[in-house]
Amino acid sequence: MVYKSAQNKIEDALEQAEFEERADYLEFEKLNDWTVTSKHFNNIQKKLIQVGAKLITGPRGTGKTHQMRFAHYSCVNDNSKPLSIYVTFNHYLRLETYLHESSNAISIFHSWVLAKIVIACFEEYKILPQNIEFTESDLRSFVIDIEKQNYSEEYKELVSFLNVRTVQDYIESVLSHTNRKRAILLLDDAALTLTNDYLVEFFDIFRSLKSTKISPKASVYPGSTKYGPRFHLGQDAERVPLWLNVSDPEYIDFMKAVIIARFSDNLTIDDDMKQLLMFCSFGIPRAYIMFIRSFIESDRKTAQSKFNSILEEKCKNIIEEYKSISQKLSQFTGIINIGETFLNSILSEVKAFNYEKTQSEEKVISIGISDIDNKAERMIKFLIEAGLLYEQDEVSHGPGRKLRRFIPHISLLVNTKSIIKSRGFKASDILDVLNNKKPPQPVRRKFNKLLSNDDISSLVLNLPPCPSCQSQRIAEGQKFCHICGSELVDGSIFKKCMAQKLLEIPLTPFQKRVIAETTYETIEDVISSSDTAAELRRIKGVGKVHSERIVNKIVSWTNEFLY
Template sequence: MSSYYLRTESIKYDEILSFSVTNDSDKSIIAALNSPEPCLIEGSRGTGKSFLMRVAELELEMTKSPVLAVFVSFNISSLISTKDPLQFYHWMLAKTLKTLINKLRKKGLLISPHSANLLSNDESDEGQNVENDLKSIVKAYEASYKGKQSVKTDTLPDIEDVKEAIELICLDNSLERMFFFFDEAAHVFRPEQQRQFFSLYKDLRSPYITCNAAIYPGVTYFGDSFEPTHDCIFKKLERNIKDAEYLNYFKEIVFKQADDNTKTTIENQKELFNTLALCCGGNPRMLLKTLQDLPKFNTLSINQLIKDFYRGSIWTEHTELGEKYKGHKVLIDWGRDFLERTVIPAIESYNESRKTKGVEESSIYFWIHKDSPESVKEALRLLTYTGVIRKIDSSIRATRSELGARYEVKYGCIIALKSSPMNMSMPFFNSLSIKKFPEFGKNHSAYIDIKNASGIDLDDDQYKKALLNMLKKPIGVLQLLTEWQKMKLISAGINTIEELHNKTEESLIKEIYLVGPVRARIMKNAATAELLEYLSG
């Protein structure tokens, strides 16, 4: 089978649009990202948040409008660990300004001495000096996990000076506005980082600045001063498997990367492909990964892959969160147990009872009472983050007119339990009804073991211990690296996550046979993105 790009970071910037497939929902999100209003995109891992922001950035670059688009990735936030209570705010500000200055230089745009002076507290009026100051601050923070240095932020400007400088830069260069695209907004298990991110996000608002960001469902903490429904356009990136264009949309995504033989095979065996596309529950990365791991495109192989991935791998990934972050382990383990031992059996029992009665209605949905314990809701939020379930809506009336939230279990997790998922998939799919679901009331017996569990905030000591432990892990845990990439890295003596993180593109070129500048950059970007996603949860 074909080999696929599983992450946006692995795709060359100038090739992004050639891989783009957009439906009406995607187009609406891109339009929101390119509007003057700030926008947040919420979506589980692998749904394509980064990709859509890159498409929006490129569309802005291609228009004749006098605007500047600046893409800033905060994926390395997991490595920041200093005694500075505003460490994340300061690092973000320095990284954002450094990226902005770099983008201005690439575009040949002017930074006046006055603007440069505003961007630095050391009264420098040279853009290069300001960039060097910012670069040293960024590097110091990103090496702070080693515990060997404190970070001097004396040269960082005040936020009001930053906004004034950006206004002057816009006026000097006849720009109407700057668009900042913040990717991997903050470490998902460090709520204080997220609160500081949204402080900066709100502080930067001005007639000359629009901030956009990608966030995860269930694990995002906005803080007291930020309200997503009032302070931005809030968009959810999710795809309903019941939409009329769903299957064709995912076929187009695959065909953008597949070779001719794979395309022909898929066209000749559409039902096999459709089952894999439905199993991923709207997650492009899951579909591409399962296709890439498929030894043969036939019923036997697909049945086995569905069982292995949706009974095993998807649950293992969720459980590993608890192994990485011990403070979350109780909630994470309970959430998995609740889904596997209570919810899914209830869904199966519900489906069997409807079938016995001769009613052609099936379900992959369940309902949770709005007054269920907060610990239950927290465990479910963690399951939405890893994408095992999807929250559909919040105020649905069930039996006796009680209100609650409705969730969807990943389609693949339901049909993987059958002896032959392929044979029952399409009849099962055609009988799905979103109006039918088992209900779990506010005092359900399954809640007893988790009812009084505490929240999921980690203190710094817990977090640093978890981080250092993960950095020692072998690179084999990075699932999205190809086997070829892993083999080449190991052959060059790069065996652990920390060793990989510390390598530069130049050292990869020098140390790995047959790796040139382009391939080294792709490998470094893919490896960095994957290892930092692993570190951040």
Template sequence: MTQPDAVEDDFALEANFIEQAEYLEKARFLQLLTEHPDEETIIKKLTGGGAKLLIGPRGCGKSTLLLKAYYLIVAQKTINTLPIYVNFKLALKVEPLYHKGPNAAFWFRRWLFIKVLLSIHNTIADAVEMEVGNALPSKLVLERALSRVEAGRSTDEELDDYALDKVHGAIEEILSLNDMSRCVLLMDDAAHAFSEKQQEDFFDFFREIKSKRISPKAAVYPGVTSHSPSFHVGHDAERVDVWVRPYGSDYERYMIDMARRRFGDTPHDFFETSSEELSLLAYSAFGIPRAFLSMIRAIADSKNSYISSEQKLQRRKVLELSRQGRDMSHATFASLGSKLPAYKAFIESGSKIYQSILSTLKAYNTGKPLPQHGLQFGMKSPISPEIEKTLGFLQYSGLVMPAGDTMRGVKGTYELFDIHFGDLIAENTIVGRRTKSISSFLEVLRGVKHQAWPRINDASLINTAHLGDAPFALALPACQVCGTERPSESARFCSNCGAQLKSASTYESLVSQNISVLPISNRMKKRIKENSNIRTVRDILIDTSRDRLRGIKYIGEIRAAKIISAAEEHIS
């Protein structure tokens, strides 16, 4: 007899529902590939010359495209380009160095160089036979150096072998020995660390590593990325927007084909009977594949709850599930409060601003025929820096999508934005009828986009959002001893307890949090706490062998990997 908790154990298709591409094994990744609507153009930019910045919110497919470009090159019989895929997801691990001494930028740059050199060994393992030469240090030496940097135990002299000229030299030697024309450096989760100084140092590194034969490509985020003063988007790197616009039949095919590949081996094939229901879920994911896969996973985990006896998705359950994509984006937005504590007031005001925009759009649609319902809003230019920063945070979270700008004659220029379709559905912003049908929502979402939309300016937005005093004040780090906020940026001692004030480390703050903050089930959190001494995010991250996690009942290899990835996502 199956034990009650066995339903949570790893099942055969569990690996198909690992949403993050970087956690999929190569064979599984290639098996589950779905073509991005703009893939041909994007892949050409990634495999060719020139510096590029892949821009889009979390979960929109940046990692998938970088890995596709990498595997496409290494699969060639004759490789003319050296591809190097580097994941900087855990860059925040070295952020505490910025609070311990004056040489943090030096150490961080060495950490970046070592990561690049280590990744060359991965390319050598994945590609056909390749001559390496003597300039590339061994993998073991590089791994030891990386560990020492992350632990803060290396000296400046020890890191001299990992300078810019050494990296250029190792790459150039491989290019020459193998008669290759260029190197494409594919940097995933770049500028991911929520430390402005660390991000600025990364973009200085980006500019310096670029050469005639080395073309850096980096995946970055809108709204939270801080470029260095000497780095200029457009001049130093071309911007490539990879967020799929949630419009039209091509979009529906892209998302549903992805679901077929992940869900195709299950006994419940409802794709023919529930095409409209799946299309609505695709639109409610708002162009973010990770959100859509999360919905499909929910169906796979509880088939009997979602699928009727006619093997069709139930309307009520589909409408409930359509909220999941927006909930994921709202959780990402809320998490910025802890990752960017200085902008806590911006995050709190941003939630009110977002709800105000939804209310304005709902009022605009009230009484209009379905084909005339608006999905966008327009912000009058110029937008104040505070509102622009807040909209950037909403873009990073996947709640607001820029849609270009338009001139309205004497009324001025407006920047257009789409708002998360999941919220439009859940908050009755479109359709608005008591009895909602899947077809009525699709009529609006599939409709021809018209030129009418509510117009908003800074003053009206702040007024309708009912923001309090100092809605965009920057918060200063609190005292580490008593938690009292410091009175000024120049204060050296706490005004309450007298303790010496230190600059706060974002990384230390995040890894010290209880595992309750992670997006795993409450049952799993309870099981971990009851059957191990794991209590904080740090406890999970230091369990590199996963022995402690896998020693817990019903946590196998795949589930342990997912818990680890949740912890890594939390600090990235």
């Protein structure tokens, strides 16, 4: 009976909200229950709550939102801590169309950011902004309409009125009413990497909001986030890395605590297997939780076959997710493709090095690369962005001999059998290498040994030509053709997403059959529908559960694309 009760608890955890791995959707009680405190976690919390501007960096799934929301709730519920205002900007790409269609796109974005801050502050503390001529309802209508591409001239006065000083004064008035000494602004999903014009504007706002009483914090990506010419990393804000290195002494204990917090200590999975899955999650707590879910739900007979199938699926997904960047940013298609070649070369070099070692000699999981071509920075940043490469601290081997060290995704190393040469599968042998407290020096290679000269010379943008004279563009962000002077307009990522065919997104065969029997063809058809689930239920064999799953799958795909 004890085992059955424990198993039921695990199944309940798996079923809950279709297993919410993202902290965005968790209530505070659940967020608190699932929070794992550690030296690393507590350090991030300290940085979020203390004075000064901070940038919390890490790839998707490392826990940026979790950290911010936990800090927010801890401040809200403790009057001795600073006033906290939490705002998410995960809908920013819905404003991207204004860059192509409106002359005042930057002003609209500026006001949207500030309006969201005011709304979040009012929602939390219920104190009306006396110094703002517009009501909270006006601001909320503005935000909703802007995100629906419904900007009209009636908002012109609001856009011209709302500014940084006004918002600062409002926050300070809330400080006075709540008897708090200072405030922190937790600006989540601030890495607006798909729209550089907005990104530059956002960090101008971020920098301007900073004062003796207001400390802005933003979550950003480690690689591709651009801060603009007026924002200086280190001077205007401190960078706080969140991604935990798999070689960190705290790593295993932290991951163990993550699973105990989610499932108690009731998992009937071999300890070596659990630890191997921890390493294969590559520092991403959400990935480890998904590994555990897949392992429990697998209908394979043996632990090895379960692991192999899960690992193969994981490797396929992370590469596909990386390559999908080119769907959103077509100008980087060539760089993304060469990045995959670069990653495969790293895996091959690590594998070849380890296979030369005898059983008793130490194996490696990292590579040190020298003489990296400047053109490769974008490529490397995208690989870090996708969580495929972890960059360790740079080391010097004498004057002018800098070695940049990287660990490729552990899942890829294990899946390609790059760690140990063995026909069979033995988790303990792999763990002996991964658990090495004093790992040997990495494989050392020059950059031009990992990529051919042709690949290196091809690390350039795939910029679309001028639509009028077909001349090739000469720079990213070029506004007018240097030959004929025609305006150069890039395609809208948001519109591209809305035009995506439903039958081309990853739905099950049953779900695609249902969609095929409706009038829905594109993402936009579903997003603009008043009640998609009700329409789906008109199809034979589709009830409430199936209709909701289909809608959730479509909405989830859309959010992932626009995230």
